Amino acid sequence: MKFPEPLIEARLIRRYKRFLADVRLPDGTEVTAHCPNTGSMLGCQPDNARVWLSRSQNPKRKLAYTWELVEAAPGALACINTARPNAQARAAIEAGRISELAGYSEYQAEVRYGEEKSRIDLLLSGHEREPDAWVEVKNVTLEDSGQGFFPDAVTTRGQKHLRELMTRVTEGDRAVLFFVVNHTGIETVRPADHIDPQYGRLLRRACDAGVEVVAYRANLTRVGGGPSGRLALGESVPVILEV
Incomplete structure (x- = not known):
């Protein structure tokens, strides 16, 4: 991409x-x-x-x-363009570069769902063995000493998304929080407890309830002193939930 x-x-x-x-x-x-x-x-x-x-x-x-x-x-x-991560995630999934989400044949964007009237970023279906996967995409750009943090401000909207994802798990589907790491200096991703402690608590609760969390970093490389313009997702980045 x-x-x-x-x-x-x-x-x-x-x-x-x-x-x-x-x-x-x-x-x-x-x-x-x-x-x-x-x-x-x-x-x-x-x-x-x-x-x-x-x-x-x-x-x-x-x-x-x-x-x-x-x-x-x-x-x-x-x-910093938050219109990019959804397309980055979808392109990587369709290309088979996201092992956790391989095998799906149908993709829908911005599907309405949930009691809190949300829109899911990506709904994956058509897998031979796995249930539908509801994928919420988040952009990670806050970095400190190689660690990436999300969110970079208190997010009641992000908290709502976590609650909606947990509900999808209880109904038998997969629910995935997909961190698109759009910062080349980030080596790990953590919840930003120092910014939004409620989000951090809710994220850990969601993981305990079966919500999956993945993170992949974009290949923002340099050519001739400037960026190449590549946005493709490359390697997986560890997500650390321990306090």
Whole structure:
């Protein structure tokens, strides 16, 4: 999986109103880019950070540029566009690169389900031996000393998703929490108990109830000093639940 066009390097000036970011292009021009991330982006918006943008050719768009990647720390890239992880996960599953979810032949996205009126990111079916798998995808970009943490802010929505997944297990299906690790410096993933302790407790309860948790890191590699634009998921990353 790749970005449709080469990315444009810039320097971050500031992010504000959640969805806006002022950046400076290589020729010195300052433009406002769309920031497709509703979270806190903790650790992913250092002052004057190198960022990479995609540019839309749609003349009707108010903002032509979209913020995609950031150099979150020296030598470490992170994808902050939360519209990407669902497609990353689906592409990897369909390609057979996610061993835990191999063997399914049918894929549906954004299926309504649950008593709390949720939408599941991916519903997998058509396996010869396994029941349907309800897959909730989360983007992990918060890093500290090689450890990745989720969430990066208190998430009542994420807590709701865990409750819904537990219900699917009680009804005989598989339920999977899929962490897409979009930060090249992350070696393990943990619940961010220091940010949202309730989410951490609920995640451990969900695992005890049979919800499966997997994590895979994106291959955000460098070419000629910049990112290659590759978003494909590669190796598995351990998920550590011990407090």
